[in-house]
Structure formats: structure tokens, C-alpha cells
Amino acid sequence: MIQTPYLLFLGDAPDQLAAKVAQGIKDWRPSNAVGQFRLPACRADMGLQDMSLEQGLQAGAKTLVIGVANRGGTISVEWKAVLVEALRLGYDLAAGLHNLLRDENELQAAAKVNGGTLHDVRVPTIAYPIANGIKRSGKRVLAIGTDCSCGKMYTAMSMDSEMTARGMKSDFRATGQTGILITGKGVPLDAVIADFMAGAVEYLTPDNDPDHWDHIEGQGSLFHVSYSGVTMALIHGGQPDALVLCHEPTRKHMRGLPHFSLPSLAILRDTALPLAQVANPAAKVIGISVNTKALDQAEARILLQQIEDRMDLPTTDPFRFGSGKLVDALTNL
Amino acid sequence: MIQTPYLLFLGDAPDQLAAKVAQGIKDWRPSNAVGQFRLPACRADMGLQDMSLEQGLQAGAKTLVIGVANRGGTISVEWKAVLVEALRLGYDLAAGLHNLLRDENELQAAAKVNGGTLHDVRVPTIAYPIANGIKRSGKRVLAIGTDCSCGKMYTAMSMDSEMTARGMKSDFRATGQTGILITGKGVPLDAVIADFMAGAVEYLTPDNDPDHWDHIEGQGSLFHVSYSGVTMALIHGGQPDALVLCHEPTRKHMRGLPHFSLPSLAILRDTALPLAQVANPAAKVIGISVNTKALDQAEARILLQQIEDRMDLPTTDPFRFGSGKLVDALTNL
Numbered sequence: 001m002i003q004t005p006y007l008l009f010l011g012d013a014p015d016q017l018a019a020k021v022a023q024g025i026k027d028w029r030p031s032n033a034v035g036q037f038r039l040p041a042c043r044a045d046m047g048l049q050d051m052s053l054e055q056g057l058q059a060g061a062k063t064l065v066i067g068v069a070n071r072g073g074t075i076s077v078e079w080k081a082v083l084v085e086a087l088r089l090g091y092d093l094a095a096g097l098h099n100l101l102r103d104e105n106e107l108q109a110a111a112k113v114n115g116g117t118l119h120d121v122r123v124p125t126i127a128y129p130i131a132n133g134i135k136r137s138g139k140r141v142l143a144i145g146t147d148c149s150c151g152k153m154y155t156a157m158s159m160d161s162e163m164t165a166r167g168m169k170s171d172f173r174a175t176g177q178t179g180i181l182i183t184g185k186g187v188p189l190d191a192v193i194a195d196f197m198a199g200a201v202e203y204l205t206p207d208n209d210p211d212h213w214d215h216i217e218g219q220g221s222l223f224h225v226s227y228s229g230v231t232m233a234l235i236h237g238g239q240p241d242a243l244v245l246c247h248e249p250t251r252k253h254m255r256g257l258p259h260f261s262l263p264s265l266a267i268l269r270d271t272a273l274p275l276a277q278v279a280n281p282a283a284k285v286i287g288i289s290v291n292t293k294a295l296d297q298a299e300a301r302i303l304l305q306q307i308e309d310r311m312d313l314p315t316t317d318p319f320r321f322g323s324g325k326l327v328d329a330l331t332n333l
Numbered sequence: 334m335i336q337t338p339y340l341l342f343l344g345d346a347p348d349q350l351a352a353k354v355a356q357g358i359k360d361w362r363p364s365n366a367v368g369q370f371r372l373p374a375c376r377a378d379m380g381l382q383d384m385s386l387e388q389g390l391q392a393g394a395k396t397l398v399i400g401v402a403n404r405g406g407t408i409s410v411e412w413k414a415v416l417v418e419a420l421r422l423g424y425d426l427a428a429g430l431h432n433l434l435r436d437e438n439e440l441q442a443a444a445k446v447n448g449g450t451l452h453d454v455r456v457p458t459i460a461y462p463i464a465n466g467i468k469r470s471g472k473r474v475l476a477i478g479t480d481c482s483c484g485k486m487y488t489a490m491s492m493d494s495e496m497t498a499r500g501m502k503s504d505f506r507a508t509g510q511t512g513i514l515i516t517g518k519g520v521p522l523d524a525v526i527a528d529f530m531a532g533a534v535e536y537l538t539p540d541n542d543p544d545h546w547d548h549i550e551g552q553g554s555l556f557h558v559s560y561s562g563v564t565m566a567l568i569h570g571g572q573p574d575a576l577v578l579c580h581e582p583t584r585k586h587m588r589g590l591p592h593f594s595l596p597s598l599a600i601l602r603d604t605a606l607p608l609a610q611v612a613n614p615a616a617k618v619i620g621i622s623v624n625t626k627a628l629d630q631a632e633a634r635i636l637l638q639q640i641e642d643r644m645d646l647p648t649t650d651p652f653r654f655g656s657g658k659l660v661d662a663l664t665n666l
Contacts, residue, residue: 132559133559135592193524197527198559225464225611226531229564231562232555257465260611275561278561279558
């Protein structure tokens, strides 16, 4: 568990996209962020109040979260000066960089002297069990994609927010570094050892109230040959009651694999559902989430209607039009 | 690479089954073993010449291989005395135990003093790449199972032996500790970090001559919820041209999962083939391997014929009746 609230470190982010983690926190857990800390060269802006480290502390911040990824995922000299000072002032640090906080001697030393904690959310800290496949109480929904990076996290976040707004029992279950930093907890599934992947997902989504929903963040795609094993472990470890199909309609090929084309939504449905029913015979595909960012509003509405008609499943862009349709489908299960 | 030939350490194995690793070496790479070393309490016998450590050296042995697993996978005091003495005499050690050789201070120290190498084949020693899915030259066949531990390794070993006997170009590619100890190399796939599983399989089965076959050792099962992610990574990382379906007909439930029944061979075929075709559109299911150990010879022949008729695929028990049929099917691809 990472202590909240956060001060968001945007560093010298060259553009808004580089601050994807901060953006996720701003979008989905705004109450977790008291403000933003920017270096002079920073070109990203979350629209939060700019604060010094001291001002962040006065506003109640407990953890300085690295909300930016630079090329190579390293910790620059400029960053390090800020991070050491933050530890000196009493902050914890949290990051999902390839360059681990704990691998920097100065950060290790400053954390030790000041009693601060370094959270490297990319690295598992728990010995996960081997999955046992025993049916758990409570309900689970998993977002699966035609490709990587097509909106699975945002879909799960949005359904969780919608359920919370309706007064339903609901948790977002993070399986990647961004989700873990946003919510302060989760499992960094792509860094777990093969034999324990499905067990890590079982650990993440334990027995719960019969009317409680876990919204499990998807990873990879059954059709992405680099990461399909991780997706498979989510489908079997998560034993979802419901699947939501996620799609980015303008993608020309599988992400990072220029010689692989995307599957259709129908093929994704027909492939994923029987696999999900191995772990949970009652599993159903309940809706479709389309990332329409590349389309204008009118085009987006037309496309969503076309897909809904063709697939005969509630279809929305959760970020643009909300996930009410998907939550309706879940409550009707 | 583990240096061959081996002296096989059977320790105080309580029965033949406990010496599964030694049995595999004896069955599939007999030329890798100069003899066996047994403690007084040993109840296993590979039918090899019993040797002292000194006699093993004189017979040419380079590595003492722990060919036995005891309960808990630990290294007992009695074992350790032998292992230290072996290092002192100039042996390397190799083992696939949970209790790593390198974690024992006395073995570390003795290896250092004597210049010996400790091979813990359960632990990856290479930083595998992320899979790129690019089509490789050469041919690959992957054994996949209705369940774990149903004969996938023996099937692949047998096809490799049959091809070698026919003068064809062929390699067995080990993905588990037993296979690695038998052949001296491979990838311990279940210990690889999730993101790199498929890349590790690509690494294991690189470009090769157009008429060369890799026989990839399968792991887990698409229908075993604890390990299905590992199987998925083999299917996509291995980009097999051919799949062989493996089955143990007397199994009552999935191994270790008493509440899960086994899929039929037809369901395994229909599930695995489309997934394999994502990575290799030319992939085909070419035959069936049935582990008939629990049946008598006549029953076994009847069952194999029934399955062959029903599935319309060459069907054999490679260990009992050879894998000629499967190799014929591969050569006709």
C-alpha cells in the first residue's frame, strides 16, 4: 500500500503524453493528488496547483509519485536532487520506472536516514501462491483487448467509478504499474514469475460479498504473441463472470508487431469466451468498449452504433460517453 | 550448457519414481551417463554400473547430476557430504531442486576453491528478450496436453530420437528442469518472468535449416488454470508448424485441481489450433500421443485405434509403440 495523498512529480516531461501516470491519477483518483511539482523545462500540465515540496507537505501529501516516464525510464541528476530533498522532508517515493528507486544509492541512503519508503511498483514484493482455481465468492469483470494499450485500464476504471457513483460495492484491481500508482495497490503482473501469474490474480481478487464487483485491469491480448501468456493467466486466475471486449478502431497492426493484423471483435469474443468458461462456466461477454479518441464525436457515435448492431452487445466509449451501458449489463447478469 | 557425461546421483531415493530425472537421462540420453552413485538406503536402480565418485571420474564423468527429488526438494546432510566431496574431486554439480545448490554455503565455498560450477537448472541465467513474433526458418513441433504431466516431454523426446535415427535434422528443446538435465541445456520456462516467456521460447528455437525440426517440450495445459499462461507463451513463442495432442486416458481430474475435469481431445484440438494459427497461420494438428501406462498391451492397442478412428489423426503411445507414425505425419507436412 502506497500512502495517499500524493504530490505528483511531473519533472521535465516534454509533453502531456509523457506524464501518463499523473494523467491517470488526475482522471481517476483526483482526491489522491494535492498538487503537481514541475521542473522549469516541464511541458505537461495536469491543471492541478503547482506546489513546492514544502507546500505539498502542508497540503497533506505523504508520497511524491513519479508521474512521468522519460526515454529509457532512467532517473536523471536533476530528478535525483528533488527526490533526495523530498525524502529529507519526510515524503515516501513511488515510481514504476525501469530504473528502480532502490538501485540508486543516494535514494537508498536518504530513505534510510529519514525513515522514508521507496515504492518500486514494477517489482513484486509478495511471494504469490500457485493458483488453485477454487471458485471465489463475489463477482469479477475482466477487460480484454483485440490488442495491447487499447483502453482496458480506462474501461475498468470507468466501470468502477460508475458503480461507486451508483452506491454499488466495487473495486478496481490494478495489474500494471500505472494502475498501481493510481490506486496505491495491486499486482505488477508482467513482472511476476510464470508459475505464479494466475495465483497472483487470485490473490488480487479474493472472496468478497456476493454483490461486490472486482474490475480487473487487463494486460496484453490473446492475439499479441509477446504477452498472450499474461492475458491467459488473467482469464484463468481472475475466473471472471463477465468479459468486456476492448478495441481501438484505427490501429493498423498489433502494437509493436507490424506484421500482425488485429483480430475482429467477433473473433476475440469467440476465442476468449470458451477459455474463460474453463475457469468459470458461467462467464459471459457483456459488452464492448471502443477507444474513439481518433474520431470526432459524430463519427464516434456512428461507429459505436454500428458495432452495437453488428455484435448485439452494449457498446460505448467509456471515457467519452461513460460506462453506464456496461454497468447496466453487469447488474442484469 | 552442462558438461557431459554425467555420474547420476540417486542418493537415498525411496523408490524408482523419486529418481525421475535419472530415469529420463537413462531413457533418452543413455550415452550421457557413465554410471550411478547410490547411498546405502537407495531403493532406485537405473540398471547402470554402481560407481564411487572416483570411479565415475575415471569413466570420464564431468558433472554429478542430482537425479533424484526428495520430499520438499531439500539437500540433506548426507547428500551434502557427497556433493562437497564431488566438488573437491573436480566435478561440476547440476540439480533442479527447489533448494538451490548456490544457496548452500558449503557448496558455494567448495565450488569456489575447486573451480567447479553449480548448475541450478530451475533458475534462468539469461536475460531473455521480449518476443517479436517474426517468422523463423526451420520447422517446429510442440506437444500440448489435455492436462499437465501427461507425457509431453516423452513425446517430444521420442520424436526427436526417431528423427535422429532416420538421419533427419532434429533437436529436442527442453523447457523444464528434467529436460534441461537430460540434454544439458534449455529454458526453465516456469521460472521466467511473465513479460519474457514467449521471448524465451523464441530464444530457445532460433532460425534453423529449412529441413530442421525443433521438438519443443510442452508445459502445463491450456485447460489447467494454474499454468495455462505458460502453455500460451509456448504456443505463441514457439510458432509451431505442428501440434501433437497428448493425453492420459485414466486421469479423473486435472492434476492438483480435483474440481476440474479434463477436456476431450477434440476440444483441445479446437481450442489450441486457432491460437497457434495466430503466430503461424500454417499450423496443423498432426497427431495424438496417448500415455497408456495404466493399460495392458491389448487394451492400449484397442484404445489407440478407437482414438485414431474417432479423431482421424495418427495416434500412438510413443514410449510403448514408438513415434514413427507422428514422425511420418511431420515428414508429410
